Amino acid sequence: MAELNQKERMKIKRHDMPNQDPLVRRRNYDEVALGYSEATAKKEAERCLQCKDPKCVQGCPVGVLIPQFIKALREGDMVKAVEWMKVKNNLPAICGRVCPQETQCEGNCILGKKGEPVAIGRLERFVGDFELAHRTCPLAKAAPTGKNAAVVGSGPSGLTCAVDLGREGHKVTLFESLHGPGGVLVYGIPEFRLPKRVVYGEINYAVECLGIDIKIDHVIGRTFTLDELLNDYDAVFLGTGAGLPSFMRIPGINLNGVMSANEFLTRVNLMKGYLFPQYDTPVKVGRKVAVIGAGNVAMDAVRCSLRLQTLHSRKTNELPGEVHMVYRRSRDEVPAREEEFHHAGEEGVIFDFLTNPVEILGDEKGNVKGMRCIRMRLGEPDKSGRRSPVPIEGSEFEMEVDTVIMALGTSPNPLVFVEAEGLERTKHGTAVADPETGRTRKMRVWAGGDVVTGAATVISAMGAGKRAAADIDKFLKGEAPWQ
Amino acid sequence: MYKILKKEVLSDIIKLMVIHAPHVARKAKAGQFIIVRINEFGERIPLTIADYDRDAGTITIIFQEVGKSTMQLGRMETGQEISSFAGPLGHPTEIENYGTVVCVGGGVGIAPIYPIARSLKEAGNSVISIIGSRNKDLLFWEDRMRAVSDELIVCTDDGSYGRRSLVTEPLKELIENADKKVARVWAIGPAIMMKFVSLATAPYNVPTTVSLNTIMIDGTGMCGGCRVLLEDGARFVCVDGPEFDAHKVNWDSLLSRLQFYRKEERAAVEHWQHKCRLEGAPEEGGK
Numbered sequence: 001m002a003e004l005n006q007k008e009r010m011k012i013k014r015h016d017m018p019n020q021d022p023l024v025r026r027r028n029y030d031e032v033a034l035g036y037s038e039a040t041a042k043k044e045a046e047r048c049l050q051c052k053d054p055k056c057v058q059g060c061p062v063g064v065l066i067p068q069f070i071k072a073l074r075e076g077d078m079v080k081a082v083e084w085m086k087v088k089n090n091l092p093a094i095c096g097r098v099c100p101q102e103t104q105c106e107g108n109c110i111l112g113k114k115g116e117p118v119a120i121g122r123l124e125r126f127v128g129d130f131e132l133a134h135r136t137c138p139l140a141k142a143a144p145t146g147k148n149a150a151v152v153g154s155g156p157s158g159l160t161c162a163v164d165l166g167r168e169g170h171k172v173t174l175f176e177s178l179h180g181p182g183g184v185l186v187y188g189i190p191e192f193r194l195p196k197r198v199v200y201g202e203i204n205y206a207v208e209c210l211g212i213d214i215k216i217d218h219v220i221g222r223t224f225t226l227d228e229l230l231n232d233y234d235a236v237f238l239g240t241g242a243g244l245p246s247f248m249r250i251p252g253i254n255l256n257g258v259m260s261a262n263e264f265l266t267r268v269n270l271m272k273g274y275l276f277p278q279y280d281t282p283v284k285v286g287r288k289v290a291v292i293g294a295g296n297v298a299m300d301a302v303r304c305s306l307r308l309q310t311l312h313s314r315k316t317n318e319l320p321g322e323v324h325m326v327y328r329r330s331r332d333e334v335p336a337r338e339e340e341f342h343h344a345g346e347e348g349v350i351f352d353f354l355t356n357p358v359e360i361l362g363d364e365k366g367n368v369k370g371m372r373c374i375r376m377r378l379g380e381p382d383k384s385g386r387r388s389p390v391p392i393e394g395s396e397f398e399m400e401v402d403t404v405i406m407a408l409g410t411s412p413n414p415l416v417f418v419e420a421e422g423l424e425r426t427k428h429g430t431a432v433a434d435p436e437t438g439r440t441r442k443m444r445v446w447a448g449g450d451v452v453t454g455a456a457t458v459i460s461a462m463g464a465g466k467r468a469a470a471d472i473d474k475f476l477k478g479e480a481p482w483q
Numbered sequence: 484m485y486k487i488l489k490k491e492v493l494s495d496i497i498k499l500m501v502i503h504a505p506h507v508a509r510k511a512k513a514g515q516f517i518i519v520r521i522n523e524f525g526e527r528i529p530l531t532i533a534d535y536d537r538d539a540g541t542i543t544i545i546f547q548e549v550g551k552s553t554m555q556l557g558r559m560e561t562g563q564e565i566s567s568f569a570g571p572l573g574h575p576t577e578i579e580n581y582g583t584v585v586c587v588g589g590g591v592g593i594a595p596i597y598p599i600a601r602s603l604k605e606a607g608n609s610v611i612s613i614i615g616s617r618n619k620d621l622l623f624w625e626d627r628m629r630a631v632s633d634e635l636i637v638c639t640d641d642g643s644y645g646r647r648s649l650v651t652e653p654l655k656e657l658i659e660n661a662d663k664k665v666a667r668v669w670a671i672g673p674a675i676m677m678k679f680v681s682l683a684t685a686p687y688n689v690p691t692t693v694s695l696n697t698i699m700i701d702g703t704g705m706c707g708g709c710r711v712l713l714e715d716g717a718r719f720v721c722v723d724g725p726e727f728d729a730h731k732v733n734w735d736s737l738l739s740r741l742q743f744y745r746k747e748e749r750a751a752v753e754h755w756q757h758k759c760r761l762e763g764a765p766e767e768g769g770k
């Protein structure tokens with residue numbers, strides 16, 4: 001294509017990404033968004049104005065070199081595009097799929113001021129998928145340094161830290177308590193949003209090219225304590241995430257049919273409960289499901305529920321049931337990714353905004369039969385700047401449901417803090433660590449990702465793993481001693 | 484992968500296995516448990532550490548075949564391998580010298596009560612043990628229990644061996660006998676048995692510890708599926724337990740939660756048995 005001028009670029013419309021039809025995808029777990037073709041990706045890349053002072057980069061938590069990779073892409077130099085990407089982001093195939101682009105890179109793109117921003121996420125996904133398919137960017141490994149490091153937790157923060165340390169020639173052991181690596185990417189985010197082959201592709205690559213030793217079934221705090229790891233390793237990185245679910249403090253939470261989104265999603269994704277009985281772990285949703293919350297976790301829970309209901313009704317010839325999303329604020333405050341909210345709506349979720357449960361009701365057998373809720377209105381903005389919900393007196397009503405899934409946020413699992421003398425924690429249970437280097441208050445221990453920030457995003461966890469790896473590398477090479 | 488080094492058939496439905504898992508053996512203590520997953524398709528199920536050998540790097544498990552996973556594990560043989568084996572999980576039993584203590588083991592619960600009785604004996608307690616099962620064929624480890632107890636009472640529901648009674652009968656007699664001065668009771672077995680032990684000791688205010696067997700997935704505090712209702716709110720059995728003060732447990736809630744997947748559990752067994760028949764041979768785990 002001949003070089004376009006700015007005006008011509010600005011005339012090109014943002015390209016849609018093809019999706020599976022909502023009626024079809026309710027019956028399967030295949031990926032919903034199908035990705036750009038090469039031709040579409042190149043056309044979309046033509047829209048970028050190559051800003052001298054690219055605002056998009058400021059919106060990205062790790063500062064991906066966006067104009068550079070887009071330029072390489074539109075010139076057809078995919079190898080170069082991957083190289084630019086990998087300077088800041090180890091996991092483009094993942095981040096392209098799950099980043100909340102509308103509040104990060106794309107939210108800042110200059111084109112978004114008047115029209116629609118460049119589809120940076122979709123282009124990133126295209127580059128990531130190209131790399132997974134062609135492996136153009138071999139992980140070069142430095143000569144062995146003779147130092148070793150332990151990385152605890154194999155989510156995005158731990159994986160990134162392990163890969164970056166491995167590249168520098170340090171010997172890395174990755175400890176994971178579950179039976180497989182990947183963290184939330186595997187046990188939380190469903191197949192239809194992030195296919196597991198994408199995650200395993202990244203993991204296998206790290207293991208094969210860098211010889212990283214992954215020890216599954218190792219629960220740090222039980223199998224080994226942090227202090228024991230420090231005897232055997234020169235440095236330890238904690239990327240244990242924020243996996244502890246919270247339940248509402250209302251009557252009835254122990255009834256049968258009430259579960260945390262973590263339990264539900266773990267049964268569905270990690271244990272492949274949607275393929276029961278080919279896989280052994282059962283997962284049960286009733287005919288009327290209520291998911292409490294409206295974040296990414298809640299969105300995944302409603303969409304898994306819809307699919308389970310549809311699959312079940314096809315077996316039994318019953319009509320599929322209903323799935324409600326019950327949220328105490330309004331549409332404008334929904335924290336989930338815009339695309340997921342949109343997809344959930346297309347798939348048939350019923351949204352009950354400004355509604356909050358006050359009690360879960362059970363039958364004589366201890367099974368959920370309903371929920372008493374109260375209507376809310378939005379009051380004054382709270383500390384976070386969001387308008388806080390206030391109950392409307394006398395507005396209580398009952399809702400018939402048989403399954404209640406709580407997606408109310410999570411906090412760090414305290415197990416890793418067992419026998420970890422000196423590892424400081426905030427009152428929210430998060431580890432205290434320097435945001436730039438990841439250094440904790442305990443000598444030779446770094447931490448990053450959700451265990452430090454509380455539940456956040458894949459890209460911020462990955463960024464924290466990367467920054468910590470850089471500091472650990474300096475420490476191990478004697479360039480940045482512990483003060 | 485974790486190799487099965489030894490298998491013993493304790494009864495038709497109760498099997499013992501010694502598993503090579505040095506990472507668990509190095510720290511295992513009485514009262515703790517592991518999570519096992521047989522193969523790629525398997526569910527994660529919790530089993531108590533019945534014994535361990537740090538030097539050999541082995542863990543002994545004893546399980547009763549009640550559903551798909553335990554039946555499938557029961558068909559596996561020495562030399563075969565299990566996909567995952569995580570632990571040691573949960574808090575160890577707190578062992579002190581309390582004076583006279585009673586250890587009650589019901590059914591497969593005899594296995595986990597054994598190391599506790601042994602440790603209590605080593606700590607200087609006078610140990611009275613009561614073991615019970617539905618019938619004689621299901622009883623095991625009588626000799627082992629006798630070796631670590633000052634007194635052993637054996638019961639069966641049908642009277643085919645020992646005394647014909649539930650374990651709660653001799654327990655009540657012991658507590659009512661002022662000469663015995665029972666300071667504490669431990670009970671492990673089916674939830675319904677633990678509930679009745681709890682009801683038996685509560686009127687006498689004898690501190691009673693039970694090891695709860697709720698349904699679990701991860702075993703590390705991540706899902707909340709194992710939660711139990713105590714007097715003062717919910718707890719996660721896998722990280723806060725598995726041992727709890729029996730008198731604080733809401734037993735009806737616990738029993739109801741154990742029933743939740745009944746239908747699915749039956750479907751899993753049917754599916755598996757059907758598959759075994761089609762393939763003409765008993766399904767082997769580990770493959």
Ligand SMILES: Cc1cc2nc3c(=O)[nH]c(=O)nc-3n(C[C@H](O)[C@H](O)[C@H](O)COP(=O)(O)OP(=O)(O)OC[C@H]3O[C@@H](n4cnc5c(N)ncnc54)[C@H](O)[C@@H]3O)c2cc1C
Pocket residue numbers: 098099100152153154155156157158175176177178181182183184185188189218219220221239240241242243265296297300337413415416448449450451455456457458459461
């Ligand atoms: C359902 C769901 C959907 C989400 N959707 C999005 C999204 O669309 N976009 C987005 O950007 N973010 C999303 N997030 C958030 C994002 O996934 C997390 O912020 C991110 O995964 C955090 O990464 P991490 O490496 O800090 O921890 P995690 O991914 O939580 O990984 C931690 C790992 O450590 C292991 N571990 C914990 N304790 C121990 C221990 N003691 N010993 C050994 N191992 C241990 C855990 O098993 C786990 O594998 C979602 C989260 C969930 C739950």
Ligand SMILES: Cc1cc2nc3c(=O)[nH]c(=O)nc-3n(C[C@H](O)[C@H](O)[C@H](O)COP(=O)(O)OP(=O)(O)OC[C@H]3O[C@@H](n4cnc5c(N)ncnc54)[C@H](O)[C@@H]3O)c2cc1C
Pocket residue numbers: 516528529530531532545546547548549550551552553554591594595695696697698699725741742745748749751
């Ligand atoms: C901490 C802990 C330690 C345990 N230790 C042992 C042990 O040492 N030996 C042993 O034999 N069992 C033990 N159990 C129970 C064991 O985990 C279950 O029997 C097993 O999960 C059943 O799996 P399944 O697929 O064979 O049967 P399923 O098909 O899952 O269940 C079949 C039947 O067993 C009941 N059931 C399901 N899960 C449990 C459970 N966790 N506890 C009790 N009943 C259950 C169901 O209600 C159903 O009636 C322990 C449980 C816990 C939580």
Ligand code: SF4
Pocket residue numbers: 059060061062063064066089095096099100101104105106120121124459
């Ligand atoms: S990593 Fe996420 S925020 Fe950064 S450019 Fe890529 S999609 Fe945007």
Ligand code: SF4
Pocket residue numbers: 047048049050051054055056057066067108109110111118120
């Ligand atoms: S702000 Fe938008 S147009 Fe400018 S460089 Fe970034 S993506 Fe391209």
Ligand code: FES
Pocket residue numbers: 698699700701702703704705706707708709710719720721722
């Ligand atoms: S088994 Fe998941 S929290 Fe206890």
